[in-house]
Amino acid sequence: MPSFALAQASAETRPTFWRIGHVGEAVFYYLAAVAIAILLYGIYRRFETYASGADDPTERLADLPSRVVTAAKLVASNEKQFDRDLYAGLMHTFILWGFLTLVIATTILGFDMDVWTLALGQPSFFVGDFYLAYSFVADAMGFLFVVGVGMALYRRYWVRHNRLWGKHTSAEDDLFIWTLFLLGVGGYVTEGVRILGTSATRDVSFETVSFVGWFVKDVLQVAGVNAELAAAAYPVVWWSHALLALAFVAAIPYAKPFHMLSSYANLVARDEDAGRRLPRVPEDASPDEIGPSEIEDFSWKQLLDHDACTKCGRCSSVCPAKASGRPLDPRDVILDLKAYREGREAGERDEVDIVADGGTSVIDAETMESCMSCMACMDACPVDIEHVTQFTEMNRRLTESGQMNKNVEDAVMSVFQKGNTFGDPDRNRPDWTDDLDFEVPDAREQSVEYLWYVGDYPSYDDRNQHVARSLARVFEAADVSYGILYEDEQNDGNDIRRVGEEGLYEMLAEDNIEAFEQCDYEKIVCTDPHSYNTFSNEYDQFGFEDGDSVYHYTQVVENLVNAGELGLSGTELDDTVTYHDPCHLGRYNGEFEAPREVIRATGVTLDEMPRNRDDSFCCGGGGGGLWMDFDEDPKPSEERIREALEDTDAGAGVDRFVVACPMCMTMYEDGRKTGGFEDDIEVTDITELLVEALDAKQGAAAAGAGETSTAAD
Incomplete structure (x- = not known):
């Protein structure tokens, strides 16, 4: 036994480099230096690649300390891993915290040996109570690490979870997960062999705090391995574990393990407005430089x-x-x-x-x-x-x-020529108001509290025109000060931008902003979540200063309901409904409660979709999907209605599929027909639900007045 181990034989500690020898120790440090050099070179090459990329239009590293802390919280909590998948969240938490604890434990040991003891000449602190606590924590967290890796192996190879396999699944995925498993298990095997091997020359009873390593020692003894055999085998076991660990360190920048660094860096550099706010094309960019x-x-x-x-x-x-x-x-x-x-x-x-x-x-x-x-x-x-x-x-x-896709090109050309995707004349935009028994105010001619941006589909599409008239009735019933732009309104450009037509989008934004500036208003209310998104998140790129004063109609109506302006008692309707969260209102902009509050105010029973709020499933109309023809089976809209009728708690008892977006209305009315659900469910906008509730309230009031009159007679 080396002199160091003999000197520590009676202390509560463990021998380091036991039976490895000074030459072996020197070889280990040399290989460790080589592994670290390979690691650092690989990281340098990665950063060299990033440096060769174009400048990012978003300020990614402003307030860096705050970004670092926020990213650390996201990583530490594993909240993104828990989303939609508890099993994966637990698995990743066990692996992450187990791995980090083992890295920290190795760092502490190295500091004690190479800095505190060797360089500074201080007595080792790796003894007594510190060692016992260290060993227990390292064993416990290392055990969680092995459990987590075992869960990953079970899901990948036994369950063969579908989303883990794809065209890019390769040997590096197998090597990564099995290397982690061998590192975790190998550490305990090395510990168990050490405990058994040193038991012949010292009292190792205190090593029970290393409960997993002690268990491995007991298994080895049951298998017939004695202390002498364990001592002889220890150098082979130790070197096998050490070489695998060093190879893993060296390989980090060259394969899948690099995600341990790149993922955290990506969280630090993230843009919280990504997607909802797209970057502008530089003004001096030539066509060849766009995209x-x-x-x-x-x-x-x-x-x-x-x-x-x-x-x-x-x-x-x-x-x-x-x-x-x-x-x-x-x-x-x-x-x-x-x-x-x-x-x-x-x-x-x-x-x-x-x-x-x-x-x-x-x-x-x-x-x-x-x-x-x-x-x-x-x-x-x-x-x-x-x-x-x-x-x-x-x-x-x-x-x-x-x-560009031909159908999208046609829609884009209609917007360019007529200001709307239908290709109809501007003068027809306010025709939907003709069937109302009151005049919709003109925001160009009078001051209003709410400048109502109606949008293309509520203006030109027959089904959505009914939605527009319903919202107008709601505003009238609540005595809201509102007005519309009539023929001066143009397409909002949200989806025009997302299909790649940035030049036309900029033109639309500038024209709409100019139209807004000609009006005297306090706030803008949008029928369409797509308009709401681009007005509030993107128009400021072109000089619009009122982005914070833009609302979706459900937010405005929620305030009206809460203020009692509509006089609803919450008992007017008795249907069972389910609600679809529009992507641009919910996932894009985090508005989930306003629509639900308004729906409940009508008295209906709201049965939530299994996929709701952030997890809502798209209708298929965004990103130009409304203008394209795809060979789909099933269509997203058909799948969503099937989900409403089969996967909600009420199932076939759901009477209405409630929406809050004109595009959703169009897609789901189509899906109801093509999916064969016409006799099973109705598609209703929240405004239509409100108007029905208002009519029911008025009907009840009229009936009550009639009864009073009859009694008086």
Whole structure:
């Protein structure tokens, strides 16, 4: 036994480098230095790649200390991993905290040996109560680490969870998870062999605090291994564990383990407004510079996005385009771009277009056209990859290169020529008001509290015109000061921007802002969540200063209801309904309660959809989906209505499918027909529900007045 171990034989500690010898110790430190050098070089090369990317239009590192702390909280809490998946949350928590504890434990041991004792000449603190506490905590957290890795192995190989497998699943995924398992188990085997091997020369009873290592020691004894055999085997076991650990450290920047660094960096650099607020195209950009045509055109943050992807498949599992059979898998797009970049760096890939219609491009045009811009992928991603921003920029490249989808091109041309996607004359925009028995005020001619932006579909589409008239009746009933722009209103541009037509979007924004400025108003209220999103989050890029005064109609009506302006008692209707959260109102802008408060105020029973609030499933109309024809089975709208009738608690007892978005109304009315649900459920806007409640209240009041009159007679 080395002299150090003999000197410590009676102390509550453990021998270090036991039976390894001074030469072995020197070899270990040399290999550790080599592994760290390889690690640092790999990290340097990664950062060199990011530096080659384009400048990011968003300020990513402002208030860096706060960003670091916020990212640390996200990582420490694992809140993104727990979202939608308790099993994965627990699994990742066990692995993360177990791994971090083992790293910290190794660092403490190294500090004691190499700095505190050797360099500073102080007596070791790795003894007594400190050692006992250290050993217990390290064993307990290391055990959680092994349990977590075991859960991952079970889900990946036994259950074969669908979202963990895809076109980019490869040997590196197997090596990563099995290396973690061998590191965890190997540490305990090494500990158990050490405890048994040293038991011949010292009292090891205190090592029971290392309860997992002690258990391994007991198993070895039951298997017939004695102290002498354990001592002889220890150097082989120790070196096997040490070499695997050093190889893992060296491999971190070159394979999947790099996500331990890139994911945290991605959280630090995240943009909380990503998706809901798209970056502008630089004013001096030429058509060839709009959208990525080569990998270097992606910003450094977008390249970091590619490296941060862990292949977990959460984005794929919630993507409505993928669920409906469209050729889009958000994970594959991110990993295709990463694979192309790495292939180019290794000289294994020829340069091709990043995105194009057919051919040998990295991403096919139809894949990008399939995106509904619903942001479900971004909401589900545990490392905050900004899919929608990148997808939009690739759509901009398609637009600038003349490869836009024909149906989308027709809609865009209608907006360019007529200011709306229907291609109807501007003068017809206010025609929906003709069937009202009151005149809708003109905000261009009088001061109003609310400038009501009606939108294309409520103005021109027959079904949604009924919604517009219903909202007008609600405003009249509550004596709201409101007005509309009549023919001066134009398309809001939200979805025009997301299909890649940035130039037209900027023109629409500037024209609408000019129209707003001609009016005397306090607030803007929107029928459409898409308008609400772009007015409140994006128009300030073009000089609009009233973004904080923009509201969706449900928010305004909620205030009216709470103030008693509509006089509802909450007992007017007795239907059972379910409510669909629109992507642009809910997931984009976090408004979930206002619509529900208004729905409940009518007296109906609200039965929640299984996928609701942040987890809501897109209708399929966003990102230009309303204008396209896809071979889908089932359509997102059909799947959603099926969910309402089969997966809610009320099931077939749901009378109405309630929406708060004109696009949702259009998509679900279509899905109700194509899915064969016409006789099973009605699609109703919240405003229509309110008008029914108001009519019921008036009817009850009239009936009550009639009874009083009869009694008086």
